[in-house]
Amino acid sequence: MLLWLIFIAMIGGIVYLSFQNGEESKELGKQFLRQLSGAGQIGEGASREELDTLNYLIRQSGRVLAFLMIGIMGTITIHVTFAGCHWFFKTGITLLILTGIACFTERMKVYIPSRHYSYEEMMLSVAAAAAGFLVVSIITLLGRILKGISHLLAAGHT
8 A cells, every 4th residue: 555655646746747848847957957957067157059959858867866766666556466476467467557557647738738648758767768668567576586596495405
């Protein structure tokens, strides 16, 4: 139950950020850049275009990180919840849910003032969620392999 609460809270956070007005979203990025420049991290000679590009890159990095974490948490949550189910079922459900979240959050932007749908950004979100899925899946697979090897070694010593 705790895993589902964390997963749903993460989805709520990404939905909140995704459904903000475009100007509000840009302003958050600008505030972050102002804080960095106040800390001396950004040169004062940066042009407006360079700052806008940096703002865009920071927002896209945040998107990737958020969807990577949703991919990791979603995979863990679904695999723990459906522990008794076949691997193929758990994997299919996980990928369907993660892809649905990424597509939904991008597609709904057409209904938000000063926002737009971007296929590239949707694919970036899907790829980041899939990367989170792969991280958990590979760690799980390695754990199973190591467990199998230890069982074989233990059986060989008896």
